[in-house]
Amino acid sequence: MAVAETSSGPAVAVRRSLSHAFWQRLRPTTLALIVPLLLLAFWQVATTNRWTLLIPTPYEVGQEMVDFAVGGLYDDAYSGTLLTHLLASMSRVYGGFALAALFALPIGMMVGRMQTARMLLDPFLQLMRPIPVTAWLPLSMILFGLGAKSAFALVCLGAFYPILLNTTFGVRSVDPKLFEAASMLGCRGSAQFYKVVLPAATPSIFTGLRLGLGLAWFVIVVGEMTGVPQGLGAVIMDGRTLSRTELVICGMIVIGLAGYVSDRLVVALGNRLLRWSPSHHG
Amino acid sequence: MVDASPIIEISRVSKTFQLQQQTIQALSDANLSIAKGEFVCLIGASGCGKSTLLRIMAGFEQPSSGQALMWGKPITGPDPSRGMVFQDYALFPWLTVRENIGFGPAARGLARSQVRETVDKFVELVGLTKFADVYPHQLSGGMKQRVAIARVLANDAELVLMDEPFGALDAMTRERLQDELLEIWQRTKLTVVFVTHAIEEAIFLANRVVVMTPGPGRIESDNALDLARPRDVASPEFNAVRRALGAKLHSHHGRKAA
Numbered sequence: 001m002a003v004a005e006t007s008s009g010p011a012v013a014v015r016r017s018l019s020h021a022f023w024q025r026l027r028p029t030t031l032a033l034i035v036p037l038l039l040l041a042f043w044q045v046a047t048t049n050r051w052t053l054l055i056p057t058p059y060e061v062g063q064e065m066v067d068f069a070v071g072g073l074y075d076d077a078y079s080g081t082l083l084t085h086l087l088a089s090m091s092r093v094y095g096g097f098a099l100a101a102l103f104a105l106p107i108g109m110m111v112g113r114m115q116t117a118r119m120l121l122d123p124f125l126q127l128m129r130p131i132p133v134t135a136w137l138p139l140s141m142i143l144f145g146l147g148a149k150s151a152f153a154l155v156c157l158g159a160f161y162p163i164l165l166n167t168t169f170g171v172r173s174v175d176p177k178l179f180e181a182a183s184m185l186g187c188r189g190s191a192q193f194y195k196v197v198l199p200a201a202t203p204s205i206f207t208g209l210r211l212g213l214g215l216a217w218f219v220i221v222v223g224e225m226t227g228v229p230q231g232l233g234a235v236i237m238d239g240r241t242l243s244r245t246e247l248v249i250c251g252m253i254v255i256g257l258a259g260y261v262s263d264r265l266v267v268a269l270g271n272r273l274l275r276w277s278p279s280h281h282g
Numbered sequence: 283m284v285d286a287s288p289i290i291e292i293s294r295v296s297k298t299f300q301l302q303q304q305t306i307q308a309l310s311d312a313n314l315s316i317a318k319g320e321f322v323c324l325i326g327a328s329g330c331g332k333s334t335l336l337r338i339m340a341g342f343e344q345p346s347s348g349q350a351l352m353w354g355k356p357i358t359g360p361d362p363s364r365g366m367v368f369q370d371y372a373l374f375p376w377l378t379v380r381e382n383i384g385f386g387p388a389a390r391g392l393a394r395s396q397v398r399e400t401v402d403k404f405v406e407l408v409g410l411t412k413f414a415d416v417y418p419h420q421l422s423g424g425m426k427q428r429v430a431i432a433r434v435l436a437n438d439a440e441l442v443l444m445d446e447p448f449g450a451l452d453a454m455t456r457e458r459l460q461d462e463l464l465e466i467w468q469r470t471k472l473t474v475v476f477v478t479h480a481i482e483e484a485i486f487l488a489n490r491v492v493v494m495t496p497g498p499g500r501i502e503s504d505n506a507l508d509l510a511r512p513r514d515v516a517s518p519e520f521n522a523v524r525r526a527l528g529a530k531l532h533s534h535h536g537r538k539a540a
Contacts, residue, residue, distance in 0.1 A: 177372040180342055183360040185386035185437055195389070199376040276376045276417040 056246040064246040065253070078235065078247060086254060088230035089220050092148070093262075096155025096223070097216040101209060104160050108167025108208075113197065125164065133158045133219045141226055150226035151233075158219035162211035170204025171197050203277045206270050213266060217259035232258075287354070289441060289473050290316040290339060295348035297334050307498035308334040311348070314492065314501065318440075321467055321474045323484035323491045326531065331499020332477045333445055339475060340366045340443050352441070362386060365434025367444040371426040373418040379429050380405060380414045386437030404432040407466070424455035431463070435470070444476045448483070460486060464511070481531065485523050486513050493530045503530050 040058055047057040056064075067073035071080030110117040111125070133154050140157075144150040174197055182188075182196050224233025232251045239247035297309040309331035316322055324332040337343045338350050341360040350357045352364065360366075373382050384401040392400070405414050408428040418426055427447055434442055448456040464487060467474055478484050484491045485507065493502045505527065509519055 175372070177368055177370065178374065180340075180360065180366065181368070181372040181374070182385075182389070184340060184342075184362065184364065184366045185389055185433065186362040187385070187389035188360075191389070195385075196374070199374070202376070276378075276419065278419040 054245060056249070061246045061249045061253075064244075065250045068247070068250050082250075082254065085230055085232050085235050085251075086258060088228070088234075089224070089232040089255070090258065092151050092155050092223060092231065093213075093216045093220055096152050097159045097213050099152070099156045100159035100212055100216070101163055103156075104163035104208070104212070105167055105205070108164045108205075109171050109197075109201075111164075112168040112171035112201075113193070125161075129161050134222050137222060137225060144226075146227035148228055151223040151228050151231070154223040154226070155216050155219055158223070159212035159216040162215055163205075163208040166204045166208025166211065167201065170201030170208070173204070174200040203274055203279065206274060210263065210266050210270065214259065214263060217255060217262065220255065288315040289318045289353060290314070290475070291349075291351040291354070292335070292339070293349050293351075295335070295338060295345040295350055297331070297338065297343060298346045309338075309345075310498040310500045312499075312501050314504070316473060316475065318473050319471050320490060321464075321488050322476065323488035324475065324477045324494060325479065325481065325484045325491055325527075326494035326499075326502075327479065327496055329496035329499065330494040331496070332494050334499065335494075336366075336443050336445055336475060336477050339441070340364055342366075362390060362437045363439060364441045364443060365437060365439030367427070367430045367434055367442065367447045369446040369449050371418070371423075371430050373426055373429055373433075375418050378415050378417055379410055379421070382418070382429050383432045383436045386433060390437070400436050404436040407435070408432040408462070422455070423451050424459055427451065427459060428462075431466070435466070435472075439472075441473045441475065444474065446477055446479065449478070456483075463487070481524055481527055482515060485509070485520060485527065486515060491527060493527060495531075495533075502533070505530075 043055075044058050046052065047055055063073060067079050069080070069082045073079070107117075107121065111121050112118075136154060136157060140150045140153050144153050178196050178200060179192060182192050187195050220231070221233035221236055224231040225237055228234050232255050236248050236251040239245065239251060292312055292314040295309060295312045296307070299306045299308055312331070312335060314335075324335060326332050334343060338345055339352075339357065341357045341364065344358075357364075374385060377385065380401050383404050384397045387397045387400050405411055408431060410425060410428055410432070413421060413425060418429070421429070430447070431442075448459055451459065460483065463474075466472070474487075476484075476487060489507055491505045491507060493505065494500065495502045507523060509523065514520060
């Protein structure tokens, strides 16, 4: 602030600060676009020079995307079905995520605050955690059958551990001074859980939910390998079987965008709820 | 001003901690009686048991032997009548200044309108009206400590226990808060027990300075100060007291006071 005031005349300073402000607003978007655009350019060059014959050009993928979204180009089984598949996947992502949160939050709180629960569950959960969701696919299909239930279960499993671990961490790492402060102010016993532990743990819990939702999108393709007719993962698997790589790429792009938008919404929500936390302004 | 029966009575209190198969004697045979309205400073080097003694008065620790009484009844746990001000503030970071101050009254089940009234009064008392709806991380150290003091006062504490409350503040802020604390103490007739390792701070604030020495922690001497207020840290009387207390403070390891 003080530095800006030392510049020559007021008019110059105003003009400079205006263009400066303009650039400051554009800067994040500009910088964020550089890497994707470079990748797109490389893709274009690689495909037009026929370095590979199996990957379609960006233009072909663009055409497929339009057809996938609104139809009218190829009129095949996938024309104009984007919304159907997106909604099917979203229902599994959010449903599986909600189910995961439903289990992971209370279990995480118990493991974090109750010694017996920790000794009972923690070794088992740590043992199960490294097993990838992909490995669960056959068992899940045996247990829940072919179709949506299986997909739901796999997405739920993918979102479960980050929520669990961050909740456990959050409720465990409450500053002990805050319990003393609460008790000398007349808040004792179980009331401390609601008045101290939960609010103190919200940043961690929130991080867990955010990671969990991200992972739910991450495992959606595996989840939809279970023989569901609809969903972006199902489209990608179909595209692979039919050697329609442009359809596969379209599915990938939509998952990426949907996951991105859903994450931004969660972050925006978090910034509102966690205004008090200096580490949560992003 | 000083009531006949003591608000706090510490008799033959010892405290030992178990630390990896070693027994540490933090406090040995302490006796102390504090009357209502007194401003007592506990002073000593680290390891002298001053914080342990304060935490026993707060009810955060139980004596290993001996008795800690408030108004003649044993102190069994923390209680709103004994408010604690911590060196690192221990404010609830998810609550605003207003909500932090209202935490105690709300926890004790006061009606919303009463909580509001109390909070308004104490926000004003510590001069934070402009910052009432701000979160702790946006405040300076001095402001945070004001909130911590207001939070204890708003909860009707009779006894305010302060554990090196100004230790983390810069010199200017510390002096201001010392003045403000004295003003509040004189106005409200509170009883204050204040732990510090700074002789000057103790002499500036207290009407009794309890000198403690380490290894094991014990009370070395109990010194009533009759310096007139407001006290002038540059006066010869002040310096004489400082020299005398300094000698007592350093006597245990044979060093001469400066």
